[in-house]
Amino acid sequence: MSQPEIFIDIYNHVMPRPYLEKVQQLSKDAGMVKRMTNLRLLWDIEARVAMLDEKFPQVQQVLSLCVPSPEMLAGAEQSPELARIANDGMAQMCRQWPHKFPTFTASLPMNNIPAALEEMDRAIGELGARGVQVLTNVNGRALDHADYLPVFERIANHHRLPVWMHPLRPASKADYVDEEKSKYEIWQVLGWPFESSVAMSRMVFSGLFDKVPDLKLITHHCGGMLPYFGGRAETLWAQIGSRSADGAEADVLKNLKKKPIDYFKMFYGDTVLGGSTGALKCGLDFFGPEHVVFASDCPFDPEEGPMFIREGIRSVREAGLSAADMRKVCCGNAFSLLRLVDGASVAVGEPAP
Structure with missing residues (x-):
């Protein structure tokens, strides 16, 4: 079976040095x-490029920016500036190494929605971002809250670009009520896929896809728990409301299309x-x-860099895909979602076509 000429790695992480300082x-x-400080290929982008050129x-x-996001670091007054620092830094990486980084997804100050919409427009229109990233919650608040609807409407209806959703669950969220924090990094290894699944569920049952039918949302870790x-x-959700004392949630299904x-x-x-x-294969x-x-x-x-790329490529090649489906997964779907020219890097700094 012939292999695709290119792999578009649509979800990986960097931290521009000025943002790391913040x-x-x-x-x-x-x-x-x-x-974050000890993970060199997160912020030493010259070393990242050298690794990619040599091995892949x-x-x-x-x-995309790694956690912590702007709203995790500062209040509504300061977070917009942090988002600008992150997006300017990622745009500069793309301009300097376009053969490795065709574009980026913008970070938003999600605790300041007017500023988030402004930064979305700037990052896409002026810097060449091809989407936005949000976390599965905004400082503990659900993404299906009405306050965040304008973000999803703007990216889907105006920019026609996707949302990257990154899971977040802190170590301080204990596994059991009589403990102070999560043990054995359960909060991250198992907690993050759970958080993705919860956020997806809230979006579905709140009717977000009926309100914004053109929304394209990319989940990390292949949809968390949902495929399995x-x-x-x-x-069980076909019987929603049957386990509730008042049965009120049974009306949810009636409101979905x-x-x-x-x-x-x-x-x-x-x-x-x-x-x-x-x-x-499950996904x-x-x-x-x-x-x-x-x-x-x-x-x-x-290995702090190459292992997940290498093993990810291997897993895709071993999944039994046809040549046509292999190309969709490795690059074709990314070209379509990001509205990139098939097989070519985008000129960062130009708005999406």
Whole structure:
């Protein structure tokens, strides 16, 4: 089977040095600061490019900011400036190394929605971003809150570009009520896919896709729990309200235009599954090859850079895809979602066509 000429790594992470300095100054999470500071390929972009050129000449990366996001670091007055610093830094990386970084997804100050809309327009219109990134919650607040609807409406209806949704669950969120914090990094390894699944569910049942039918939303880690628990989700949510004392939630299904499972399949899932071919097959079966995009989560792997790219490519090649579906997953779906010219890097700084 012929292989695609290019892999578009649609979900990986960077931290521009000026933004890292702000994280070091403002973050109260010492563990996070330690992790970000010590992870060289996160902020040493020259080293990142050298690694990619040497090991993965066929890979181009669409850059996104890693956690913490602007609203996690500062209040509504300061967070817009942090978002500008992050987006300016990523745009500069794309201008300097266009053969490796064709574009980026903009970070937004989600605790200041007027500023978030302004920064979205600036990052896309002036810097050449091809979408926006949000976390699965805004400082603990659900994304299906009415305050955030303008963000989804603007990106889908005006810019016609996708949303990247990154999971977030802090270590301070204990696994059990009688404990002060999560143990054994359960909060991240298992907690983040759970948070993605919760956010997806809230979007579905709040009717977000009926309100914004053109919304394209990319989930990290291939939709979290949903592909594996798709059958459970479909059959039990078909009975929603039957387990509630007052039965009020039974009206939810009446207000949706489709079955819940059909909305879940409207999301896109990336291939960030630690290189597990079996898990990827599950995701492909659930979303279909048209709604799966290649991604690596670089540089958050035990080798701090190359491992997740290498193992991600291997898992896609072992998934039994046809040549046509292989191309969709590795680059075709990304070209379509980001409205990039097939096989060519976008000129960062120009608005989307």
